[in-house]
Amino acid sequence: MIPLSYNVRSILRRRFSAFAAAGGLALVVFVFAAVLMLVRGVQETLKATGSPQNAIILRKGSTSELTSFLPREAAKTFAADPSVAIEGGRQVASPELFVIFQLQRVDGSGTANVGFRGVTKDGWELLRSNTVKVVEGRLPQWATNEVMLGRSTVGRYNGAQVGQSISIARRQWQVVGIFDAGGSGFDSEIWGDADPIADAARRTGYSILTVKLRSPSEFSSLRATVDADPRWNLEAKREDRFYEEAAGPMATFIQVLGTAIALFFAIGATLGAKITMYAQVANRVREIGTLRAIGFRRRSVLGSFLTEGLILALLGSVAGCVLASLLGATTFTTTNFGSFTEIKFRFHFEPAIAVKATIFAVLMGLLGGLLPAVRAARLPIAEATKG
Numbered sequence: 001m002i003p004l005s006y007n008v009r010s011i012l013r014r015r016f017s018a019f020a021a022a023g024g025l026a027l028v029v030f031v032f033a034a035v036l037m038l039v040r041g042v043q044e045t046l047k048a049t050g051s052p053q054n055a056i057i058l059r060k061g062s063t064s065e066l067t068s069f070l071p072r073e074a075a076k077t078f079a080a081d082p083s084v085a086i087e088g089g090r091q092v093a094s095p096e097l098f099v100i101f102q103l104q105r106v107d108g109s110g111t112a113n114v115g116f117r118g119v120t121k122d123g124w125e126l127l128r129s130n131t132v133k134v135v136e137g138r139l140p141q142w143a144t145n146e147v148m149l150g151r152s153t154v155g156r157y158n159g160a161q162v163g164q165s166i167s168i169a170r171r172q173w174q175v176v177g178i179f180d181a182g183g184s185g186f187d188s189e190i191w192g193d194a195d196p197i198a199d200a201a202r203r204t205g206y207s208i209l210t211v212k213l214r215s216p217s218e219f220s221s222l223r224a225t226v227d228a229d230p231r232w233n234l235e236a237k238r239e240d241r242f243y244e245e246a247a248g249p250m251a252t253f254i255q256v257l258g259t260a261i262a263l264f265f266a267i268g269a270t271l272g273a274k275i276t277m278y279a280q281v282a283n284r285v286r287e288i289g290t291l292r293a294i295g296f297r298r299r300s301v302l303g304s305f306l307t308e309g310l311i312l313a314l315l316g317s318v319a320g321c322v323l324a325s326l327l328g329a330t331t332f333t334t335t336n337f338g339s340f341t342e343i344k345f346r347f348h349f350e351p352a353i354a355v356k357a358t359i360f361a362v363l364m365g366l367l368g369g370l371l372p373a374v375r376a377a378r379l380p381i382a383e384a385t386k387g
Helices: 004-013 015-047 072-079 121-126 194-201 216-228 239-246 248-283 285-293 298-329 351-378 381-386
Strands: 054-059 093-104 111-119 133-137 146-150 165-168 171-180 189-193 208-212 234-238 331-336 341-346
Touching (some): 004 015, 015 248, 054 216, 072 093, 072 208, 072 216, 093 194, 111 194, 189 194, 216 234, 234 239, 248 351
Parallel strands (some): 111 189, 146 171
Antiparallel strands (some): 093 111, 093 208, 133 171, 331 341
16 A cells, blocks of 8 residues: 555645645635534524423414414413422412514614513522523512513614513503523513513413423323323423424424535635646646555555545645634524514534535545546556656
C-alpha cells in the first residue's frame, strides 16, 4: 500500500486546489449541519415545554391547545382525580386557556400571531411557578388586565416592555413582568389571569387542564378515567409527549426543505471535488506511472486517490461542523404549525449531528474521488511514465 504520508504531501503541494475542494465540502456540511441543528432546536424547545411528571387533558382529537376546548366543570372534575398529586390540601392542577391575538411588530413589518396563556392563581402557585420564573418586574395581579412577557417576546412587539401596555380586544393590558421558562415554548408566550383573557377572547371554558401526577405510573389510571367519562369528549396525554408531537409537522417541513437545499449544494461540491481530483490525475501522470513501475498495483493507486478524497472530505467536515457549532448562540423565529403563533428556537448542536455531517461529507468525498481514482489506476505504465 502507498504510505499515507504520500497523500498528505501531495495535498500540501497542491494547496490551492485541494483546499478549494475542501472549502466547497465545508460549505455543504455547514448547511447540512445547520438544518439538523434547527430541527433539533425545534424538537428540544417544544419537548422542554412539558414534563413526564405532568399530564394534559384536552378535547379528543386535538393536536394543539388552540383547537381544544375544556369545560370548566370538566376541569374541576378531573383536577380532583385520585391520580393527581396534592400539596397543602390542594390538587396540583392548572386549568389554562390558550388563545391567539395579533400584535404589531416593532420593526413595522406587520402583525404577528402571539400566544396568550391564561392561568389561575392556584395553577400558578402549585404547578407553573416550579418551572417558570419571574426574572424582571413582578407577577401580574389576579383578576386584572396585567400580563407578563416570555423572555423571547420582549421588545419584539409594540408595548412589549415592562411598564408599557399592549392593546388587544379594545383593552389595554399592562406589562408588569418578564418570565423565563428555561428555553421552552412558553418563552414565546404572554401570560395573565385566565378570566380576563377568557372574557377578552369570548371563551367560556379552558383549553387544557395540566395536572401533576402522584407518580408517572398513575398516568394509565387517569387516562382510563378520562376515557370512561361519557359527559365530555376528552383524552389525557403525557405533557412532554404532547409537546414533542406538536413539533413533528414543523420539524419535518424544515428537515425536508433544508435537506433538499443541502443536496443541491452537495451536487455542486461533489462535482467540484471530482474536477479537482481529475486535474490532479492529469498533472501527476508521470508520478502515477512511476508508482506503478516500482511495483505498486492498480488497487494501491486506486486506494491512494480515494484516501486523498477522504482526507479532503474530513477537512471539510471539521471546518463545516466548527462553523455550524457557532450557530448555537443564535436564535431563529418561525411560525409554529401547531398553534400558528410565532415561536423562537435556538440552534441545537450535539455530537450526533457532527457524526451525521461527517458521514455526509465522506460520501461526497468518495463520490467525487471515485472516477478520478479509477482513471488513475487504469493508466498504462508505459504511457504514464512518458508523461
